[in-house]
Amino acid sequence: MINRRTFSKAVGLGTGAAAASIAGLQANAKAATGPWKGGDAAAPTVPALAPGTHTSFDRIKQVRAGVLDVGYAEAGPAHGPAVICLHGWPYDIHSFVDVAPLLAAQGYRVIVPFLRGHGTTRFLSARTFRNAQQSAIALDIIALMDALKIDQALLAGFDWGTRTADIIAALWPERVKGLVSVSGYIITNVEAQKQPIPPKAEYAWWYQYYFATERGRLAMENKTNRHDLCRLVWDTVSPTWDFDDATFERTAAAFENPDYAAIVIHNYRWRLGLAEGEARYERYERKLATRPVIEVPTITLDAERDPFTAPGDGASYRDRFTGKYAHRTLTGIGHNLPQEAPTAFAQAVVDVDHL
Numbered sequence: 001m002i003n004r005r006t007f008s009k010a011v012g013l014g015t016g017a018a019a020a021s022i023a024g025l026q027a028n029a030k031a032a033t034g035p036w037k038g039g040d041a042a043a044p045t046v047p048a049l050a051p052g053t054h055t056s057f058d059r060i061k062q063v064r065a066g067v068l069d070v071g072y073a074e075a076g077p078a079h080g081p082a083v084i085c086l087h088g089w090p091y092d093i094h095s096f097v098d099v100a101p102l103l104a105a106q107g108y109r110v111i112v113p114f115l116r117g118h119g120t121t122r123f124l125s126a127r128t129f130r131n132a133q134q135s136a137i138a139l140d141i142i143a144l145m146d147a148l149k150i151d152q153a154l155l156a157g158f159d160w161g162t163r164t165a166d167i168i169a170a171l172w173p174e175r176v177k178g179l180v181s182v183s184g185y186i187i188t189n190v191e192a193q194k195q196p197i198p199p200k201a202e203y204a205w206w207y208q209y210y211f212a213t214e215r216g217r218l219a220m221e222n223k224t225n226r227h228d229l230c231r232l233v234w235d236t237v238s239p240t241w242d243f244d245d246a247t248f249e250r251t252a253a254a255f256e257n258p259d260y261a262a263i264v265i266h267n268y269r270w271r272l273g274l275a276e277g278e279a280r281y282e283r284y285e286r287k288l289a290t291r292p293v294i295e296v297p298t299i300t301l302d303a304e305r306d307p308f309t310a311p312g313d314g315a316s317y318r319d320r321f322t323g324k325y326a327h328r329t330l331t332g333i334g335h336n337l338p339q340e341a342p343t344a345f346a347q348a349v350v351d352v353d354h355l
Helices: 099-105 134-147 160-171 199-204 206-210 214-221 223-237 245-256 260-271 279-288 342-352
Strands: 060-065 068-075 082-086 109-113 153-157 176-182 298-303 325-330
Touching: 060 134, 068 099, 068 134, 082 099, 082 134, 082 160, 099 109, 099 342, 109 134, 134 160, 134 279, 153 160, 153 342, 160 176, 160 279, 176 342, 199 206, 206 214, 206 260, 214 223, 214 260, 223 245, 245 260, 298 342, 325 342
Parallel strands: 082 109, 082 153, 153 176, 176 298, 298 325
Antiparallel strands: 060 068, 068 109
16 A cells, blocks of 8 residues: 555745755856745755765665665765655666765755666565556655655656656655756656657667667667667767766666666666556556646756757746746756766755755
């Protein structure tokens, strides 16, 4: 049974926030929209940190949650306000290796889980279908929150992590204090996904179509091909990020999960309507197909050099966010936004907590 608790006491959302300073963002990252009007207290400024300052987390914890034994990193005070940072593909928790200490220094309890099929996260049963449809991944995070006794959290993510956070904010808003959503509203509508998009956008999604083939599945199951394919994606979707081999290899270790290939292939095939989900998630998918609005306080971030960033400076998804809202575009930044621009990402988390 999914915990949908409502709370007898509201968790401090505040009545607004003062104009938020964006000092501390990297020099090549700036706000696309100006500061918002707000209340009495300005959000604190996150000190600037050079990307790549940190290379690892102190340790990885494990907790049983739903159908998984979830591996996660944790930083900050145990009783601080919770922030859950959610990674995408082909990435892992190291996307937040600099973000987590920045937020911990601001007093937050930061939880960074490996998504299903990644790192040390494992299915509890060999009989469980290796399903990567969007609502299943979102429910993993709800189950993690319940296992860690987190009633409500700030959610922040990119790529698969954005989709997951968007879904939780849309369907279980009582569990979300605020949302940082890279690329805005990217909840999947499977029927809409069947329609062609402009050729330049189709080109950027080449691997999605590769994974729809048996050839692509075999490539993901082969260790060398998988490694090199994921590295190619890193190189192409973050064209300005000067990362070294060691940085990639730290994340590539998460791809050795025994369920990695099955989860990745199912995710992309399901999104194209080429693979079935499970009946138990159908009620959630029906709700998500209606493109539900997100009412929780939200900051959306666009990465200017990400080939998947939609044109229009957030205009294409603005109507999906009906609560307190701000939008920023980070210039010179690619797809792996939190690892490329950790100060800007951490600042957005702190700021959304003060919206």
